[in-house]
Amino acid sequence: RVGPIxxxxxxxxxxxxxxxxxxxxxxxxxxxxxxxxxxxxKLQTTITKYCRDKAFRARILEIYNYKCAACGKGLSCPxxxxxxxxxxxxxxxxAGANDARNGIAFCKAHHWAFDQGLFWIDENREIYVPQxxxxxxxxxxxxxxxxxxxxxxxxxxLEPDTRxxxxxxxxxxxxxxxxx
Numbered sequence: 001r002v003g004p005i006x007x008x009x010x011x012x013x014x015x016x017x018x019x020x021x022x023x024x025x026x027x028x029x030x031x032x033x034x035x036x037x038x039x040x041x042k043l044q045t046t047i048t049k050y051c052r053d054k055a056f057r058a059r060i061l062e063i064y065n066y067k068c069a070a071c072g073k074g075l076s077c078p079x080x081x082x083x084x085x086x087x088x089x090x091x092x093x094x095a096g097a098n099d100a101r102n103g104i105a106f107c108k109a110h111h112w113a114f115d116q117g118l119f120w121i122d123e124n125r126e127i128y129v130p131q132x133x134x135x136x137x138x139x140x141x142x143x144x145x146x147x148x149x150x151x152x153x154x155x156x157x158l159e160p161d162t163r164x165x166x167x168x169x170x171x172x173x174x175x176x177x178x179x180x
Contacts, residue, residue, distance in 0.1 A: 060086035063153035064105030
């Protein structure tokens with residue numbers, strides 16, 4: 001029940017453990033529910049991640065007026081917390097720069113979709129949603145973005161760099177290369 005989470009299928013060695021964990025989980029359906037677990041298992045791990053820059057996030061959110069550059073929405077809490085995220089066009093995991101010209105403000109859903117290559121920004125700063133993505137009925141929200149102009153940051157010099165956008169199209173639009 002405890003272990004790494006895989007973005008794709010787990011390795012063969014974990015499939016048996018996964019089946020056992022699923023069977024254990026099914027037996028809990030028959031047990032009395034207790035909302036608080038008393039004996040939580042703990043797992044200590046070491047994770048190597050690329051550094052994120054708080055200044056990058058703050059700058060991106062500021063120049064996009066705390067709104068998603070794709071849909072124009074932005075949720076806020078009474079505490080001042082914002083739901084908007086600063087997306088790297090070239091991800092940090094690919095050594096993308098912590099520079100505002102490598103960033104765009106997106107809501108959580110559109111940030112995830114952008115990172116997955118479900119849409120990209122073309123040379124005219126229009127959002128392009130591949131036909132294969134538009135054909136999936138659950139993607140109605142993303143489908144409505146197709147050919148919408150990306151919001152412009154308040155400081156023109158900090159618009160997304162065309163080289164970064166091209167990199168994103170070519171490297172993260174991986175499942176849709178025939179449309180690039």
